[in-house]
Amino acid sequence: MTSTTQPALRVTLHLLRGPTGAILVMAAVFVMASLAFFSINGRESVPLFQEMVMGAFGDSYSFSETLVKAAPILLTALAVALPARLGLISVGGEGQLYLGALLGTGAVLLAFDQPGWLLMPLMLAGAMAGGALGGVIPGLLKTRLGVNETISTLLLNYVGVLLVSFVVHGPWKNPDSLGWPATIDFPAGAILPQFFDTRVHMGLVFGVVAAIALHILVTRSRWGLSLQVSRSNPRVAATAGISYERNVLIVMALGGLLAGLAGIAEASVIQNRLQDGLASGYGMTGFLVAWLAGQHFLRIIPLSILMGGLLASADSLQLYAQLPKASADILQALLFITVLAVASLWGRRHLA
Numbered sequence: 001m002t003s004t005t006q007p008a009l010r011v012t013l014h015l016l017r018g019p020t021g022a023i024l025v026m027a028a029v030f031v032m033a034s035l036a037f038f039s040i041n042g043r044e045s046v047p048l049f050q051e052m053v054m055g056a057f058g059d060s061y062s063f064s065e066t067l068v069k070a071a072p073i074l075l076t077a078l079a080v081a082l083p084a085r086l087g088l089i090s091v092g093g094e095g096q097l098y099l100g101a102l103l104g105t106g107a108v109l110l111a112f113d114q115p116g117w118l119l120m121p122l123m124l125a126g127a128m129a130g131g132a133l134g135g136v137i138p139g140l141l142k143t144r145l146g147v148n149e150t151i152s153t154l155l156l157n158y159v160g161v162l163l164v165s166f167v168v169h170g171p172w173k174n175p176d177s178l179g180w181p182a183t184i185d186f187p188a189g190a191i192l193p194q195f196f197d198t199r200v201h202m203g204l205v206f207g208v209v210a211a212i213a214l215h216i217l218v219t220r221s222r223w224g225l226s227l228q229v230s231r232s233n234p235r236v237a238a239t240a241g242i243s244y245e246r247n248v249l250i251v252m253a254l255g256g257l258l259a260g261l262a263g264i265a266e267a268s269v270i271q272n273r274l275q276d277g278l279a280s281g282y283g284m285t286g287f288l289v290a291w292l293a294g295q296h297f298l299r300i301i302p303l304s305i306l307m308g309g310l311l312a313s314a315d316s317l318q319l320y321a322q323l324p325k326a327s328a329d330i331l332q333a334l335l336f337i338t339v340l341a342v343a344s345l346w347g348r349r350h351l352a
Contacts, residue, residue, distance in 0.1 A: 030338045034331060041323060048317075055316025056309030064198035065315075068270070070308030071200075072097065072279065074207035075262035076286025077293070077300045078214065079135070079255035083149070084295040085218055086244075086251050087231040088142070092153025093259045094283025095160030096134035100260020101267040102164050103130030105183060105274040108190045109172065116189025123190050123264060131260015132253040134160060139252035143245040149252070157283065165276055172274065182275035192268045203265030208301060210258055215297040227251070259283065281329075285311070288336055310335070 034052075035045035056066050076093035083090040104127030111122050134156055141147035167173075168181040176184075192202040218224035227247060230237040234244045262282065267274045289307050293299035314328035 026339055026342045029342055030335050033334045033338060037327075037330065037334065043323070051316055052313040053309075055313040061198075062312065062316075064196075064200050066305060066309040066312040067200045067204055068198075068308070069311045070304045071204040071207055072262035072266055072282040073286050073289055073307050073311075074211065074300060074304035075203065075258045075265075076283045077289040077304055078207065078210055078286075078297065079131075079259040080287050080290035081293065081295040081297060081300060082214060082218075082255045082258075083135075083248075083251045084290065085224075085227045085231065086247055088248065088251065089150045090135070090138070090153045090252065090255060091150055091287055092134055092138060092156050092256070092283070093262075093286045094279055094281070095153070095157035096131040096256040096259035097263035097266075097279050097283055098157075098160030098164045099134040099256075099263070100127040100131035101263030101274055101278055102160070102167065103127060103133075104260070104264035105172070105186075105267055108186055109183065112187060114189070116187075119187070119189040120192075123268070124261070127260045127264035128257045129260070131256040131258065131263065133256065134259070135252035135254070135256025136249060139249040142252075143248050161279075164274065164278065168275055174273070180275075182271075183273045185273050186268055190268055191272070192265055194269060199269060201265055201269040203262060203269070206261050206265075207258070207304070211297045211301050218297070259286075280311075285332065288332065292339055307332075 031049070035049060038045040038048045055062055057063050076097060079093045079096060080090055104123045107122040107126030108119065111119050114122070138147070138149045138152040138156060141152045142149045165181070168183060172183045174180075174182055174184045194201045218227065226237065226242045229240065230242055230244045230247050237244055263278065266278050266282075271278065285307055286304075289300055289303045293303050310331055311328050317323040317327050
């Protein structure tokens with residue numbers, strides 16, 4: 001072995017022992033588990049897996065649908081990752097998404113006849129307020145009463161979903177919908193911009209910009225440093241004049257705000273109205289993505305796209321393999337189990 005190849009080999013081995021190696025092992029195990037799942041269903045594994053990949057990234061339409069599903073995943077993942085920087089475990093992305101859609105739709109209904117230049121900001125402001133409210137409430141319960149934020153955010157998911165169900169079955173129900181529980185269609189001024197004649201919308205741009213901005217803010221600002229100090233030692237932070245309680249409220253509100261934007265984007269562009277079944281589990285998927293990314297804001301972007309591809313490929317599984325759409329949920333579960341298992345075993349052997 002030459003002297004020039006030895007450093008490269010050492011670097012490669014070092015990477016394989018660290019997070020890069022863990023990611024490669026996770027990918028390999030997940031592919032094998034997916035192939036096994038297809039075999040159990042009596043399908044030819046490799047062609048079906050190839051069809052799944054093509055359904056997510058095979059052409060411009062498939063990729064655009066992947067990006068459509070990646071947008072709410074990205075925003076709800078950021079809603080998890082930001083509080084995690086303070087050591088908080090928020091699982092409330094789903095409820096915050098619904099509350100954002102609820103208040104954003106309320107703003108649309110109140111200002112229905114207003115021009116788009118006024119209606120759009122009102123809609124977005126309502127959505128951000130709704131999502132932020134879904135984050136601030138658990139934050140207040142945490143700081144004032146000591147209630148565990150994981151439990152409170154989890155329970156508030158049901159509140160958000162049920163409030164939307166109440167209004168679309170009751171006071172906001174479109175009388176001309178022939179019994180379908182939904183509001184009236186949004187006017188053109190309340191539809192977020194879309195790109196290149198696809199359903200890819202401004203919500204994806206919101207998510208990418210927010211991820212980059214949060215990365216810079218958390219890693220290169222005094223406030224980001226204050227989050228690290230508060231997380232590692234609240235007493236030292238208090239001595240330095242850093243308010244742990246205030247930071248809790250800020251990160252929970254900002255996280256909820258982002259999830260709220262995901263909700264109104266789905267209602268505005270994808271559904272064109274508010275209705276039941278708005279989120280399709282995006283909040284919990286966002287939690288998974290944030291966990292997979294290690295709460296790293298920039299890593300969340302590609303992982304959200306990959307997870308969006310996994311969801312988009314469910315349509316291909318239905319059309320070409322006659323597998324139920326729940327197959328995508330099973331594949332997500334396989335991915336989660338794979339990550340948990342590999343991270344645990346790899347961490348004991350290589351990352352300790």
